[in-house]
Amino acid sequence: MSLNLFIAVACVVAAILLTIATVRFFFSARQPQTQAAFKDQPAETHASAGDTLRTRRSDNRESIALLTRQLVVSAILTLLVLLPALVRALYPNVVPGWMVEPWVQAIIITPVMFYSGAPIHIDGWDALLRRMPNMNSLASIGTIAAYAYGVLVCLFESAMPQAMREPYFEVTGVIITLVLFARWAVDMWLPHRPAFPLQERVDRVSRVWVPITILIALWTFICWLIFGPQPSFTRALLMGISVLIIACPAALGWAAPLSAGAALDDAQRYGLTVRTTSALQQAKDTSVVFVSSALATRAEQAVAQLSGTGVAIAEVDARRTDEAVRALAERRANGATVMFIGDGSEDVRVRDAADIAVACVTLDNPEAAPIHADVIAAPADYACALKLIRLSKATMRNIRENLWWAFIFNLVGIPLAAGVLYPFTGWVLNPMLACVAMILSSICVVLNAVRLRHCKLDGAW
Structure with a gap:
């Protein structure tokens, strides 16, 4: 010693x-002091040294x-x-x-x-x-x-x-x-x-x-x-x-x-714009995909591919907002992870009722894309759900x-x-x-x- x-x-x-x-x-046992909820910063807000590493939803320039x-x-x-x-x-x-x-x-x-x-x-x-x-x-x-x-x-x-x-x-x-x-x-x-x-x-x-x-x-x-x-x-x-x-x-x-x-970059190569990282985590557990009736007749091949993976497919008339919201909510209440695919014209409440909301819209004007969509896909990309699920698993x-x-x-x-x-x-x-x-x-x-x-x-x- x-x-x-x-x-x-x-x-x-x-x-x-x-x-x-x-x-x-x-x-x-006493609960630790929690940090106040973050609020997005304006683009020109002054930044302090500590702010550059704090967890938040966005960082200003x-x-x-x-x-x-x-x-x-x-x-x-x-x-x-x-x-x-x-x-x-x-x-x-x-x-x-x-x-x-x-x-x-x-x-x-x-x-x-x-x-x-x-x-x-x-x-x-x-x-x-x-x-x-x-x-x-x-x-x-x-x-x-x-x-x-x-x-x-x-x-x-x-x-x-x-x-x-x-x-x-x-x-x-x-x-x-x-x-x-x-x-x-x-x-x-x-x-x-x-x-x-x-x-x-x-x-x-x-x-x-x-x-x-x-x-x-x-x-x-x-x-x-x-x-x-x-x-x-x-x-x-x-x-x-x-x-x-x-x-x-x-x-x-x-x-x-x-x-x-890296996954977000990969999604971009395949025509997907992933707006919420939670979609990357949840999509792998998708058990049912609701497709807007405005898309269904043009998405038969994609629907067939999804069916082959064990994911249930359902069609919903998104124009009937209350019925669509109720249908999505019922499946989520039963423990299902629900993905909704629409064309962006539906009421925002329909997209909010799903765990993952995908909008198949044009990206010529990104500012016009639906704000409440988790993922933006091209109008003709009816295989977007399958791509997203595969990306999430990887x-x-x-x-x-x-x-x-x-x-x-x-x-x-x-x-x-x-x-x-x-x-x-x-x-x-x-x-x-x-x-x-x-x-x-x-x-x-x-x-x-x-x-x-x-x-x-x-x-x-």
Whole structure:
């Protein structure tokens, strides 16, 4: 045991008290404070740093422009720190020593931490205070820990052993850049659309996962502080930081938005304009399709294709609004997921009565398209329902694959970062390796999402 018995007991008691406080704060029976419902922002409303990452139904031009500037600054400055470190690790004599000096890296990465990272810190800590922690909360804690350790290296480098003098400023930059890119991709792919319903489930998981990760990092620090080799404090701090880094939210945070974005692009290639991302999630469960009588006589082939998939087909006279609404409501009341396909001339109440409303109208004037339709299809595209169902199944399968990958990555990575192999092999996970692993997991999620661009909606899978 590296510490004397009194200090060790004091550390354990402090950790137990912090654990109890954390559990009571995040998991008490009292309902957490919820955030006010979002209201769409006018196009020219002033955007603050925190707004660029808050969950909302749309982003105005100013907030997207601000987020873009923050991302560009973060990416450029992070590369200025990351590339010399990687090249020097492979070819020690190629990179001048001053380029990897801790103070030089600190100067370069500080704008990333406090300018580019501002929305992550603001939103993350706001979520923590509301007892609804999200992935930004974990990213903020991880970057603060890595940056603080780097500052300690700058100030007390000579007092640290040689193996502990790596500042890991590049880790701070990589985490902030990946999280900002995830949000930027969401803004560019999913503008003016409600939040993806499945992402709300991911957010609920995050409210449990983030506190658990914090506690794992805390106890990792305590165990290494008490039982680890000297210098125990520095090594314990590094191991705790490694846990926070490898559990960073990029892969989990990207799982649904990137797949949804790729699916929307795929829909456009097949003539579908998906206006609500909830349609992507619900369409796979469609059990009955109501077709407006104005379309039915011209949609026999599409109806036959749908019948072959086990989906029930029904015709409804949308001109008789009350009867049509009642017919759709009855099927939904019996547990069916209902899709309605009309020509846009029907009363909006008919479209609102369905889980998914498809309007087959011309797109020559997008502003004239029905506002309350979830999906817009071409007037002659009577196979739109089949395309949408296939796209939904492919999208949800892709998202599940991403989520499973993120879950397995954390299930394996966090114990490694905590040092479970050290007693048997003497091996520990360097924070920089944890950062590289996090990058690779994010790349896997991106590549898997891109696969959606190659799925076929008008033929066999």
